[in-house]
Amino acid sequence: xxxxxxxxxxxxxxxxxxxxxxxxxxxxxxxxxxxxxxxxxxxxxxxxxxxxxxxxxxxxxxxxxxxxxxxxxxxxxxxxxxxxxxxxxxxxxxxxxxxxxxxxxxxxxxxxxxxxxxxx
Amino acid sequence: xxxxxxxxxxxxxxxxxxxxxxxxxxxxxxxxxxxxxxxxxxxxxxxxxxxxxxxxxxxxxxxxxxxxxxxxxxxxxxxxxxxxxxxxxxxxxxxxxxxxxxxxxxxxxxxxxxxxxxxxxxxxxxxxxxxxxxxxxxxxxxxxxxxxxxxxxxxxxxxxxxxxxxxxxxxxxxxxxxxxxxxxxxxxxxxxxxxxxxxxxxxxxxxxxxxxxxxxxxxxxxxxxxxxxxxxxxxxxxxxxxxxxxxxxxxxxxxxxxxxxxxxxxxxxxxxxxxxxxxxxxxxxxxxxxxxxxxxxxxxxxxxxxxxxxxxxxxxxxxxxxxxxxxxxxxxxxxxxx
Numbered sequence: 001x002x003x004x005x006x007x008x009x010x011x012x013x014x015x016x017x018x019x020x021x022x023x024x025x026x027x028x029x030x031x032x033x034x035x036x037x038x039x040x041x042x043x044x045x046x047x048x049x050x051x052x053x054x055x056x057x058x059x060x061x062x063x064x065x066x067x068x069x070x071x072x073x074x075x076x077x078x079x080x081x082x083x084x085x086x087x088x089x090x091x092x093x094x095x096x097x098x099x100x101x102x103x104x105x106x107x108x109x110x111x112x113x114x115x116x117x118x119x120x
Numbered sequence: 121x122x123x124x125x126x127x128x129x130x131x132x133x134x135x136x137x138x139x140x141x142x143x144x145x146x147x148x149x150x151x152x153x154x155x156x157x158x159x160x161x162x163x164x165x166x167x168x169x170x171x172x173x174x175x176x177x178x179x180x181x182x183x184x185x186x187x188x189x190x191x192x193x194x195x196x197x198x199x200x201x202x203x204x205x206x207x208x209x210x211x212x213x214x215x216x217x218x219x220x221x222x223x224x225x226x227x228x229x230x231x232x233x234x235x236x237x238x239x240x241x242x243x244x245x246x247x248x249x250x251x252x253x254x255x256x257x258x259x260x261x262x263x264x265x266x267x268x269x270x271x272x273x274x275x276x277x278x279x280x281x282x283x284x285x286x287x288x289x290x291x292x293x294x295x296x297x298x299x300x301x302x303x304x305x306x307x308x309x310x311x312x313x314x315x316x317x318x319x320x321x322x323x324x325x326x327x328x329x330x331x332x333x334x335x336x337x338x339x340x341x342x343x344x345x346x347x348x349x350x351x352x353x354x355x356x357x358x359x360x361x362x363x364x365x366x367x368x369x370x371x372x373x374x375x376x377x378x379x380x381x382x383x384x385x386x387x388x389x390x391x392x393x394x395x396x397x398x399x400x401x402x403x404x405x406x407x408x409x410x411x412x413x414x415x416x417x418x419x420x421x422x423x424x425x426x427x428x429x430x431x432x433x434x435x436x437x438x439x440x441x442x443x444x445x446x447x448x449x450x451x452x453x454x455x456x457x458x
Contacts, residue, residue, distance in 0.1 A: 034143055072137060075140060075231075
Protein backbone atom coordinates (compact mmCIF):
# COMPACT_ATOMS: atom_id res chain seq x y z
CA UNK A 1 0.00 0.00 0.00
CA UNK A 2 1.39 3.41 -0.97
CA UNK A 3 1.51 6.13 1.64
CA UNK A 4 1.02 9.72 0.53
CA UNK A 5 4.23 11.72 0.46
CA UNK A 6 4.40 14.94 2.47
CA UNK A 7 4.48 18.04 0.26
CA UNK A 8 7.63 20.10 0.89
CA UNK A 9 7.46 23.81 1.51
CA UNK A 10 7.43 26.01 -1.60
CA UNK A 11 10.78 26.70 -3.19
CA UNK A 12 12.00 30.26 -2.72
CA UNK A 13 14.62 32.16 -4.68
CA UNK A 14 16.43 33.04 -1.47
CA UNK A 15 16.70 29.38 -0.46
CA UNK A 16 18.01 28.32 -3.86
CA UNK A 17 20.43 31.26 -4.06
CA UNK A 18 21.78 30.33 -0.63
CA UNK A 19 22.19 26.72 -1.72
CA UNK A 20 24.07 27.74 -4.89
CA UNK A 21 26.36 29.91 -2.82
CA UNK A 22 27.01 27.35 -0.10
CA UNK A 23 27.20 24.17 -2.17
CA UNK A 24 29.05 25.50 -5.21
CA UNK A 25 30.73 28.70 -3.91
CA UNK A 26 29.40 30.68 -6.86
CA UNK A 27 29.61 34.44 -7.29
CA UNK A 28 26.46 36.58 -7.39
CA UNK A 29 26.64 36.85 -11.16
CA UNK A 30 27.07 33.11 -11.54
CA UNK A 31 24.11 32.51 -9.22
CA UNK A 32 21.97 34.80 -11.38
CA UNK A 33 22.93 32.85 -14.49
CA UNK A 34 22.43 29.45 -12.87
CA UNK A 35 19.08 30.46 -11.38
CA UNK A 36 17.79 31.48 -14.81
CA UNK A 37 19.21 28.36 -16.40
CA UNK A 38 17.59 26.18 -13.72
CA UNK A 39 14.26 27.96 -14.22
CA UNK A 40 14.41 27.25 -17.95
CA UNK A 41 15.24 23.57 -17.35
CA UNK A 42 12.41 23.24 -14.83
CA UNK A 43 10.00 24.73 -17.35
CA UNK A 44 11.28 22.43 -20.10
CA UNK A 45 10.83 19.26 -18.06
CA UNK A 46 7.50 20.29 -16.51
CA UNK A 47 6.05 21.25 -19.91
CA UNK A 48 7.32 18.02 -21.44
CA UNK A 49 5.72 16.03 -18.62
CA UNK A 50 2.44 17.93 -18.96
CA UNK A 51 2.42 17.26 -22.72
CA UNK A 52 3.15 13.55 -22.37
CA UNK A 53 0.68 13.07 -19.51
CA UNK A 54 -1.97 14.98 -21.48
CA UNK A 55 -1.38 12.81 -24.55
CA UNK A 56 -2.14 9.45 -23.04
CA UNK A 57 0.97 9.09 -20.93
CA UNK A 58 3.86 7.31 -22.64
CA UNK A 59 5.47 5.79 -19.52
CA UNK A 60 9.12 5.59 -20.73
CA UNK A 61 8.88 9.26 -21.73
CA UNK A 62 7.37 10.17 -18.35
CA UNK A 63 10.21 8.29 -16.61
CA UNK A 64 12.84 10.13 -18.68
CA UNK A 65 11.41 13.60 -18.06
CA UNK A 66 10.86 12.75 -14.39
CA UNK A 67 14.51 11.80 -14.20
CA UNK A 68 15.56 15.10 -15.75
CA UNK A 69 13.31 17.09 -13.43
CA UNK A 70 14.75 15.24 -10.42
CA UNK A 71 18.29 16.19 -11.50
CA UNK A 72 17.51 19.90 -11.71
CA UNK A 73 15.81 19.88 -8.29
CA UNK A 74 18.71 18.00 -6.68
CA UNK A 75 21.19 20.54 -8.06
CA UNK A 76 19.01 23.26 -6.51
CA UNK A 77 19.26 21.53 -3.14
CA UNK A 78 15.53 20.81 -3.14
CA UNK A 79 15.71 17.18 -2.02
CA UNK A 80 12.05 16.99 -0.94
CA UNK A 81 10.82 18.15 -4.35
CA UNK A 82 13.37 15.89 -6.03
CA UNK A 83 11.80 12.96 -4.14
CA UNK A 84 8.46 13.78 -5.75
CA UNK A 85 10.11 13.86 -9.19
CA UNK A 86 11.81 10.56 -8.35
CA UNK A 87 8.37 9.14 -7.57
CA UNK A 88 7.29 10.06 -11.11
CA UNK A 89 10.43 8.52 -12.59
CA UNK A 90 10.34 5.28 -10.59
CA UNK A 91 6.59 4.70 -10.91
CA UNK A 92 6.64 5.28 -14.67
CA UNK A 93 9.71 3.06 -15.06
CA UNK A 94 7.87 0.31 -13.20
CA UNK A 95 4.85 0.78 -15.47
CA UNK A 96 2.57 2.00 -12.71
CA UNK A 97 -0.61 3.80 -13.58
CA UNK A 98 -0.66 6.82 -11.26
CA UNK A 99 -2.12 10.29 -11.25
CA UNK A 100 1.02 11.79 -12.80
CA UNK A 101 -0.87 14.91 -13.81
CA UNK A 102 -1.54 15.72 -10.16
CA UNK A 103 2.07 15.19 -9.08
CA UNK A 104 3.38 17.34 -11.94
CA UNK A 105 0.89 20.09 -11.07
CA UNK A 106 1.98 19.95 -7.41
CA UNK A 107 5.62 20.35 -8.40
CA UNK A 108 4.83 23.23 -10.77
CA UNK A 109 3.05 25.03 -7.97
CA UNK A 110 5.91 24.32 -5.58
CA UNK A 111 8.57 25.80 -7.86
CA UNK A 112 6.55 28.68 -9.31
CA UNK A 113 8.73 31.37 -7.71
CA UNK A 114 11.72 29.94 -9.53
CA UNK A 115 9.82 29.55 -12.81
CA UNK A 116 9.09 33.27 -12.70
CA UNK A 117 12.82 34.10 -12.50
CA UNK A 118 13.39 33.60 -16.21
CA UNK A 119 10.87 36.35 -17.01
CA UNK A 120 12.41 38.95 -14.69
CA UNK B 121 46.22 24.72 -11.15
CA UNK B 122 46.19 21.34 -12.80
CA UNK B 123 47.11 22.56 -16.24
CA UNK B 124 50.47 23.96 -15.12
CA UNK B 125 52.71 26.12 -17.33
CA UNK B 126 49.64 27.63 -18.97
CA UNK B 127 48.35 24.32 -20.33
CA UNK B 128 44.58 24.35 -20.22
CA UNK B 129 42.96 20.92 -20.40
CA UNK B 130 39.93 20.75 -22.63
CA UNK B 131 36.98 18.81 -21.34
CA UNK B 132 33.92 17.76 -23.30
CA UNK B 133 30.82 18.02 -21.15
CA UNK B 134 27.82 16.05 -22.41
CA UNK B 135 24.39 16.54 -20.84
CA UNK B 136 20.97 17.26 -22.29
CA UNK B 137 20.10 19.58 -19.41
CA UNK B 138 21.54 23.08 -20.02
CA UNK B 139 21.30 23.94 -16.28
CA UNK B 140 23.45 20.94 -15.39
CA UNK B 141 25.98 21.95 -18.04
CA UNK B 142 26.01 25.54 -16.75
CA UNK B 143 26.66 24.35 -13.20
CA UNK B 144 29.43 21.93 -14.13
CA UNK B 145 30.98 24.50 -16.44
CA UNK B 146 31.14 27.01 -13.60
CA UNK B 147 32.75 24.45 -11.27
CA UNK B 148 35.32 23.35 -13.87
CA UNK B 149 36.29 26.83 -15.06
CA UNK B 150 37.61 27.51 -11.56
CA UNK B 151 40.06 24.65 -12.04
CA UNK B 152 41.41 26.23 -15.22
CA UNK B 153 39.75 23.74 -17.52
CA UNK B 154 38.32 24.78 -20.88
CA UNK B 155 34.88 23.26 -21.26
CA UNK B 156 33.22 22.37 -24.56
CA UNK B 157 29.54 21.47 -24.27
CA UNK B 158 27.36 18.99 -26.12
CA UNK B 159 23.66 18.28 -25.60
CA UNK B 160 23.66 14.58 -26.52
CA UNK B 161 25.90 11.68 -27.46
CA UNK B 162 25.73 12.23 -31.20
CA UNK B 163 26.73 15.88 -30.94
CA UNK B 164 29.52 14.87 -28.55
CA UNK B 165 30.89 12.27 -30.94
CA UNK B 166 31.00 14.82 -33.76
CA UNK B 167 33.02 17.17 -31.53
CA UNK B 168 35.43 14.36 -30.62
CA UNK B 169 35.93 13.45 -34.27
CA UNK B 170 36.80 17.06 -35.12
CA UNK B 171 38.96 17.74 -32.06
CA UNK B 172 41.24 14.81 -31.27
CA UNK B 173 43.07 16.83 -28.63
CA UNK B 174 40.07 16.58 -26.30
CA UNK B 175 41.09 13.68 -24.06
CA UNK B 176 38.60 13.95 -21.21
CA UNK B 177 34.84 13.48 -21.45
CA UNK B 178 32.24 13.94 -18.74
CA UNK B 179 28.91 12.55 -19.82
CA UNK B 180 25.43 12.05 -18.52
CA UNK B 181 23.83 8.70 -19.35
CA UNK B 182 20.13 9.25 -19.92
CA UNK B 183 20.06 11.55 -22.94
CA UNK B 184 17.95 11.83 -26.10
CA UNK B 185 19.27 11.13 -29.62
CA UNK B 186 22.26 9.10 -28.40
CA UNK B 187 22.36 7.58 -24.92
CA UNK B 188 25.51 7.88 -22.80
CA UNK B 189 26.05 4.10 -23.08
CA UNK B 190 26.18 4.37 -26.87
CA UNK B 191 28.57 7.30 -26.69
CA UNK B 192 30.96 5.33 -24.46
CA UNK B 193 30.83 2.34 -26.83
CA UNK B 194 31.41 4.51 -29.90
CA UNK B 195 34.34 6.33 -28.33
CA UNK B 196 35.95 3.05 -27.30
CA UNK B 197 35.38 1.46 -30.73
CA UNK B 198 36.88 4.40 -32.57
CA UNK B 199 39.71 5.25 -30.17
CA UNK B 200 42.96 6.20 -31.78
CA UNK B 201 44.17 7.81 -28.58
CA UNK B 202 42.73 6.98 -25.19
CA UNK B 203 40.00 9.21 -23.87
CA UNK B 204 39.23 9.33 -20.18
CA UNK B 205 35.48 9.08 -19.66
CA UNK B 206 33.69 10.09 -16.48
CA UNK B 207 29.98 9.38 -16.21
CA UNK B 208 27.46 11.42 -14.29
CA UNK B 209 25.06 9.16 -12.46
CA UNK B 210 22.72 9.28 -9.51
CA UNK B 211 24.18 7.47 -6.53
CA UNK B 212 21.31 4.95 -6.28
CA UNK B 213 21.52 3.82 -9.91
CA UNK B 214 24.20 1.15 -9.48
CA UNK B 215 22.95 -0.88 -12.45
CA UNK B 216 23.62 1.94 -14.91
CA UNK B 217 26.96 2.65 -13.28
CA UNK B 218 28.13 -0.95 -13.65
CA UNK B 219 26.98 -1.00 -17.28
CA UNK B 220 28.80 2.28 -18.03
CA UNK B 221 32.01 0.99 -16.45
CA UNK B 222 31.76 -2.33 -18.27
CA UNK B 223 31.37 -0.47 -21.58
CA UNK B 224 34.63 1.34 -20.92
CA UNK B 225 33.92 4.38 -18.72
CA UNK B 226 36.84 5.12 -16.38
CA UNK B 227 35.18 6.79 -13.43
CA UNK B 228 31.92 8.31 -12.26
CA UNK B 229 30.66 11.34 -10.40
CA UNK B 230 27.50 10.95 -8.36
CA UNK B 231 24.76 13.53 -8.84
CA UNK B 232 24.21 16.06 -7.43
CA UNK B 233 27.80 16.97 -8.09
CA UNK B 234 30.09 18.30 -5.38
CA UNK B 235 32.60 20.76 -6.91
CA UNK B 236 35.59 19.48 -4.91
CA UNK B 237 34.84 15.87 -5.85
CA UNK B 238 34.38 16.84 -9.49
CA UNK B 239 37.74 18.61 -9.55
CA UNK B 240 39.55 15.70 -7.84
CA UNK B 241 38.12 13.09 -10.19
CA UNK B 242 38.99 15.19 -13.24
CA UNK B 243 42.53 15.68 -11.91
CA UNK B 244 42.79 11.91 -11.43
CA UNK B 245 41.90 11.43 -15.09
CA UNK B 246 44.46 13.98 -16.18
CA UNK B 247 47.16 12.21 -14.14
CA UNK B 248 46.37 8.97 -15.95
CA UNK B 249 46.47 10.67 -19.36
CA UNK B 250 49.83 12.18 -18.45
CA UNK B 251 51.22 8.72 -17.71
CA UNK B 252 50.14 7.65 -21.17
CA UNK B 253 51.93 10.65 -22.67
CA UNK B 254 55.07 9.71 -20.70
CA UNK B 255 54.81 6.19 -22.10
CA UNK B 256 54.57 7.60 -25.63
CA UNK B 257 57.62 9.77 -25.01
CA UNK B 258 59.60 6.76 -23.85
CA UNK B 259 58.56 4.78 -26.91
CA UNK B 260 59.63 7.73 -29.07
CA UNK B 261 63.05 7.47 -27.44
CA UNK B 262 63.14 3.82 -28.51
CA UNK B 263 62.36 4.90 -32.08
CA UNK B 264 65.21 7.42 -31.95
CA UNK B 265 67.58 4.68 -30.78
CA UNK B 266 66.36 2.49 -33.62
CA UNK B 267 66.96 5.20 -36.26
CA UNK B 268 70.46 5.75 -34.95
CA UNK B 269 71.41 2.09 -34.94
CA UNK B 270 70.38 1.72 -38.60
CA UNK B 271 67.84 -0.95 -37.69
CA UNK B 272 65.47 0.86 -39.98
CA UNK B 273 62.09 -0.25 -41.19
CA UNK B 274 59.87 -2.31 -39.01
CA UNK B 275 62.32 -3.95 -36.58
CA UNK B 276 60.56 -2.66 -33.46
CA UNK B 277 57.12 -3.52 -34.80
CA UNK B 278 58.17 -7.08 -35.67
CA UNK B 279 59.81 -7.61 -32.27
CA UNK B 280 56.64 -6.29 -30.62
CA UNK B 281 54.43 -8.73 -32.54
CA UNK B 282 56.79 -11.70 -32.03
CA UNK B 283 56.86 -10.88 -28.30
CA UNK B 284 53.07 -10.74 -28.15
CA UNK B 285 52.73 -14.07 -29.99
CA UNK B 286 55.23 -15.74 -27.66
CA UNK B 287 53.71 -14.23 -24.51
CA UNK B 288 50.16 -15.28 -25.38
CA UNK B 289 51.17 -18.81 -26.35
CA UNK B 290 53.32 -19.33 -23.26
CA UNK B 291 50.49 -18.02 -21.10
CA UNK B 292 48.16 -20.69 -22.48
CA UNK B 293 50.69 -23.55 -22.45
CA UNK B 294 52.32 -22.91 -19.08
CA UNK B 295 49.80 -21.63 -16.50
CA UNK B 296 52.50 -21.59 -13.80
CA UNK B 297 54.22 -18.72 -15.68
CA UNK B 298 51.10 -16.64 -14.93
CA UNK B 299 51.21 -14.73 -18.21
CA UNK B 300 47.73 -13.25 -18.52
CA UNK B 301 46.61 -11.69 -21.81
CA UNK B 302 47.19 -8.32 -20.15
CA UNK B 303 50.74 -9.25 -19.13
CA UNK B 304 51.51 -10.59 -22.61
CA UNK B 305 50.35 -7.22 -23.93
CA UNK B 306 52.60 -5.43 -21.43
CA UNK B 307 55.59 -7.51 -22.54
CA UNK B 308 54.81 -6.56 -26.14
CA UNK B 309 54.46 -2.86 -25.33
CA UNK B 310 57.84 -2.68 -23.57
CA UNK B 311 59.70 -4.75 -26.17
CA UNK B 312 60.58 -1.72 -28.37
CA UNK B 313 62.67 -0.43 -25.47
CA UNK B 314 65.03 -3.41 -25.31
CA UNK B 315 67.84 -1.73 -27.29
CA UNK B 316 67.36 1.80 -25.98
CA UNK B 317 70.89 1.73 -24.53
CA UNK B 318 72.32 1.77 -28.07
CA UNK B 319 71.98 5.56 -28.05
CA UNK B 320 75.14 5.58 -25.92
CA UNK B 321 77.22 3.43 -28.28
CA UNK B 322 79.63 5.31 -30.61
CA UNK B 323 78.71 5.48 -34.30
CA UNK B 324 82.01 3.86 -35.30
CA UNK B 325 80.95 0.69 -33.50
CA UNK B 326 77.23 0.87 -34.10
CA UNK B 327 77.61 1.30 -37.86
CA UNK B 328 80.74 -0.74 -38.43
CA UNK B 329 80.37 -3.00 -41.45
CA UNK B 330 81.84 -6.38 -40.62
CA UNK B 331 82.88 -8.05 -37.40
CA UNK B 332 83.57 -6.07 -34.23
CA UNK B 333 86.93 -6.47 -32.49
CA UNK B 334 86.79 -7.92 -28.99
CA UNK B 335 87.29 -4.41 -27.52
CA UNK B 336 84.51 -3.01 -29.68
CA UNK B 337 82.25 -5.88 -28.74
CA UNK B 338 82.84 -5.17 -25.04
CA UNK B 339 81.71 -1.57 -25.64
CA UNK B 340 78.71 -2.77 -27.64
CA UNK B 341 77.69 -5.07 -24.80
CA UNK B 342 77.30 -2.03 -22.56
CA UNK B 343 74.06 -1.10 -24.33
CA UNK B 344 72.14 -3.62 -22.22
CA UNK B 345 73.23 -2.25 -18.86
CA UNK B 346 73.04 1.40 -20.05
CA UNK B 347 69.45 0.95 -21.28
CA UNK B 348 68.53 -1.13 -18.25
CA UNK B 349 69.92 1.43 -15.83
CA UNK B 350 68.18 4.30 -17.63
CA UNK B 351 64.79 2.57 -17.38
CA UNK B 352 65.46 1.50 -13.81
CA UNK B 353 66.11 5.14 -12.87
CA UNK B 354 62.82 6.23 -14.45
CA UNK B 355 61.05 3.34 -12.75
CA UNK B 356 62.50 4.36 -9.36
CA UNK B 357 61.03 7.83 -9.84
CA UNK B 358 57.69 6.87 -11.34
CA UNK B 359 57.10 3.41 -9.76
CA UNK B 360 55.24 2.50 -12.95
CA UNK B 361 55.14 -1.33 -13.23
CA UNK B 362 55.34 -0.88 -17.00
CA UNK B 363 58.82 0.60 -16.62
CA UNK B 364 59.95 -2.20 -14.32
CA UNK B 365 59.12 -4.73 -17.03
CA UNK B 366 60.82 -2.45 -19.59
CA UNK B 367 63.94 -2.33 -17.40
CA UNK B 368 64.05 -6.15 -17.19
CA UNK B 369 63.74 -6.47 -20.97
CA UNK B 370 66.48 -3.92 -21.70
CA UNK B 371 68.88 -5.08 -18.99
CA UNK B 372 68.65 -8.85 -19.48
CA UNK B 373 67.71 -9.58 -23.11
CA UNK B 374 71.30 -10.66 -23.84
CA UNK B 375 71.46 -13.14 -20.98
CA UNK B 376 71.68 -16.77 -22.10
CA UNK B 377 69.73 -19.66 -20.67
CA UNK B 378 73.01 -21.53 -20.00
CA UNK B 379 74.40 -18.62 -17.98
CA UNK B 380 76.95 -17.47 -20.59
CA UNK B 381 75.22 -14.20 -21.47
CA UNK B 382 75.67 -10.61 -20.31
CA UNK B 383 75.59 -8.30 -18.40
CA UNK B 384 74.89 -10.37 -15.25
CA UNK B 385 75.50 -13.95 -16.39
CA UNK B 386 72.08 -15.00 -15.11
CA UNK B 387 71.02 -18.58 -15.78
CA UNK B 388 67.75 -20.36 -16.59
CA UNK B 389 64.67 -19.18 -14.78
CA UNK B 390 66.70 -16.51 -12.96
CA UNK B 391 66.56 -14.51 -16.16
CA UNK B 392 63.37 -12.39 -16.05
CA UNK B 393 60.64 -13.93 -18.18
CA UNK B 394 60.18 -10.86 -20.39
CA UNK B 395 63.91 -10.88 -21.18
CA UNK B 396 63.81 -14.56 -22.22
CA UNK B 397 60.88 -13.79 -24.50
CA UNK B 398 62.39 -10.64 -26.04
CA UNK B 399 65.71 -12.50 -26.49
CA UNK B 400 64.12 -14.89 -28.98
CA UNK B 401 62.01 -12.21 -30.66
CA UNK B 402 65.05 -9.98 -31.15
CA UNK B 403 67.33 -12.83 -32.16
CA UNK B 404 64.94 -14.13 -34.83
CA UNK B 405 64.44 -10.64 -36.25
CA UNK B 406 68.17 -9.88 -36.21
CA UNK B 407 68.87 -13.10 -38.09
CA UNK B 408 66.16 -12.66 -40.71
CA UNK B 409 66.92 -8.95 -41.37
CA UNK B 410 69.71 -7.37 -43.34
CA UNK B 411 72.18 -5.36 -41.26
CA UNK B 412 75.20 -3.25 -42.14
CA UNK B 413 77.45 -6.20 -41.24
CA UNK B 414 75.45 -9.11 -42.74
CA UNK B 415 72.81 -10.27 -45.19
CA UNK B 416 69.41 -11.56 -44.06
CA UNK B 417 69.18 -15.27 -43.20
CA UNK B 418 66.31 -17.32 -44.58
CA UNK B 419 63.60 -18.39 -42.16
CA UNK B 420 64.80 -22.01 -42.39
CA UNK B 421 68.37 -21.08 -41.51
CA UNK B 422 67.20 -18.93 -38.58
CA UNK B 423 64.96 -21.79 -37.43
CA UNK B 424 67.91 -24.26 -37.48
CA UNK B 425 69.98 -21.91 -35.35
CA UNK B 426 67.12 -21.38 -32.91
CA UNK B 427 66.71 -25.16 -32.52
CA UNK B 428 70.45 -25.50 -31.93
CA UNK B 429 70.28 -22.84 -29.24
CA UNK B 430 67.46 -24.54 -27.33
CA UNK B 431 68.58 -24.80 -23.71
CA UNK B 432 71.84 -23.00 -24.60
CA UNK B 433 71.10 -19.42 -25.56
CA UNK B 434 67.34 -19.81 -25.44
CA UNK B 435 64.78 -21.03 -22.93
CA UNK B 436 63.46 -24.39 -24.30
CA UNK B 437 59.86 -23.24 -23.67
CA UNK B 438 60.39 -20.27 -25.99
CA UNK B 439 61.82 -22.46 -28.74
CA UNK B 440 58.91 -24.93 -28.48
CA UNK B 441 56.42 -22.10 -28.72
CA UNK B 442 58.27 -20.65 -31.73
CA UNK B 443 58.07 -24.01 -33.50
CA UNK B 444 54.39 -24.44 -32.66
CA UNK B 445 53.54 -20.94 -33.86
CA UNK B 446 55.95 -20.84 -36.77
CA UNK B 447 53.21 -19.84 -39.22
CA UNK B 448 52.28 -16.82 -37.10
CA UNK B 449 55.92 -15.72 -36.97
CA UNK B 450 56.17 -16.00 -40.74
CA UNK B 451 52.95 -14.01 -41.15
CA UNK B 452 54.33 -11.22 -38.95
CA UNK B 453 57.57 -11.19 -40.96
CA UNK B 454 55.54 -11.02 -44.15
CA UNK B 455 53.32 -8.24 -42.82
CA UNK B 456 56.18 -5.98 -41.69
CA UNK B 457 58.66 -6.20 -44.53
CA UNK B 458 61.34 -3.49 -44.64
